[in-house]
Amino acid sequence: MTPSVTDSAGPVTPGIAGWLERIQRANGNEGNYLAAYDLCMKALAAWPDAMVFEHQAILALARAGALNRALQRYRRLDEAGRLTALTDLDLAAEFAGLFGRLLKDCASGSSIEDAKKHRLGSAIAYANAFERLGKYYLAINAASMYLSCGKSGNARHYARLALELAAAQREQDYWSHVTQAEACLILGQFDTAIAMLKAAADDRRSTIAVTGAENLDAVASTRRQLTWVAGLTHAPAGIVDVLPKPRVLNWISRPELLLTRDPFAFAPGQTVIAFGPLMSTADLLIANALLEVGANVHVVLPCEPDSLAARTFLEQPKSVDMLARVLGHERVRVTLVTKEGSPDEPAGALLCQQQARGLALLRGHSLLVDPELCFPGDGTIGFGAIPSDNRDITGVAPPGGARSNGVRKPHAIVFGDVRGFSALNEAEQLTFLEHVIGGFANALQACGGVEYAETAGDGLFIVLSDVMAAIDCCFRLQKVLRPEKTARLGLPAHLGIRLSAHVGPLYRRYDKVIHRHKFVGMEVVRTARIEPVTPVGEIFVTEQFAAALAFTTRDAYVCEYAGMQPMAKNFGECRMYSLRRAGRRFPA
Structure with missing residues (x-):
């Protein structure tokens, strides 16, 4: 020590x-x-x-x-x-x-x-x-x-x-x-x-x-x-x-249950870190009550705060004021599922709960404590163990019910490209198309959960059903460009693939030029802006992806923090993680 x-x-x-x-x-x-x-x-x-x-x-x-x-x-x-x-x-x-x-x-x-x-x-x-x-x-x-x-x-x-x-x-x-x-x-x-x-x-x-x-x-x-x-x-x-230890809490959204009194009481000096979605008045009251007793609070929003306020708290001026105070508090950190959308969209609501749970699990792991589930009851708060199968979140209806349009659905998104492709001569490009792009095709065919894939030169854009499918896809794609394989093909040794992955709600729409359905949305653009800053040979994922992975499983894979990274084309910056298999200390 x-x-x-x-x-x-x-x-x-x-x-x-x-x-x-x-x-x-x-x-x-x-x-x-x-x-x-x-x-x-x-x-x-x-x-x-x-x-x-x-x-x-x-x-x-x-x-x-x-x-x-x-x-x-x-x-x-x-x-x-x-x-x-x-x-x-x-x-x-x-x-x-x-x-x-x-x-x-x-x-x-x-x-x-x-x-x-x-x-x-x-x-x-x-x-x-x-x-x-x-x-x-x-x-x-x-x-x-x-x-x-x-x-x-x-x-x-x-x-x-x-x-x-x-x-x-x-x-x-x-x-x-x-x-x-x-x-x-x-x-x-x-x-x-x-x-x-x-x-x-x-x-x-x-x-x-x-x-x-x-x-x-x-x-x-x-x-x-x-x-x-x-x-x-x-x-x-x-x-x-x-020795003392902190408490890490996670709440789930139960919009129909409102707090009628101050529900939290912790031991004097007890450090509390809480994670939860902020989609309803009930969530807002929980976050505010935690702040009042000195907790550090990490809220996950399904969309931009202005959209949340307009759709959820429009007729509640006091709640709008409370929302501004909570989000501006020095002990509050905010994560967005997506900047677009609305709080009553099923895709955003589900991801909101999953990512809040995943972030709680990640923090609990780093602090060597088991996160606790806290949930509103009749005016009070109950505590318990987080279900290992996350059954309390799966199938939870988002606020809004019948107003939900169901247009977007949660998907994992992968972008990739190959360093050195533009320097290939024409003969090498033909070899690349036959064996490298062909190898990518074989890898995708072997993956489950691939819902869309396209190439542009050396570029890859893939949409998958969930994070586990995306992880399997990324590691299969990495194997296609191993140095020993490119050497056998007579391609330059400096060729290397870089991959980025994200998770978010997407639209599925018909493209009249290519005569097929494809996936579109701001989260596609966001993932595309991450890939150019990814080091060659690595898989970079967003914090949303890392949290979704922690929600799903933490046994087989590790997301190592890579810092706040600027995205390409002045698209802002975001927290990035390097994905690897557990037990492998260096990238494949």
């Missing part, structure tokens, strides 16, 4: 300190690693030499599960000599510890042999950094990683060093207490470990009382690490439960 760095390689100017405060708030108080990374990118645009922002950016990516990008960013700094040039020893220690963490993360999902190599590499990296820089958090991480490699002698050696240094700190705080707890776990001193965890929990409560905010990342990181170490040491079950 590593405490958060709060200084930079050089003087901390008021501007840098201000950005750091915003980054730390997003990372810790809100547990929003994606926002933290985006803030780091903006800070680096203003202070490109401030290595503290590079450290925070890599750390945010690692916390968000975007290990590929975290490793790439770290290696670029290392290869450029910027890490060896650090004169701030505290920041140098933070970077050294970060490298050990990245190697540790590499072990997750790797083969058994590769995992052993990564864990041992991590242990050595932490140990070398400790011998050079002497920080207790480097020693305790070396201890836990040696323990995971079965090297108990090394583990106990570094655990004793960490315990001694942490206990000797003049001012005991959260990090020194949890370090002592981890060292005691490794040394088999379980009663002392529990005492140290209780002291750490008291530290958290004291911090919340003073600042009014809880560092969610610190607690999530601690619980994840100590749960792992407790398993390695066969410590008593539930030993980590004394």
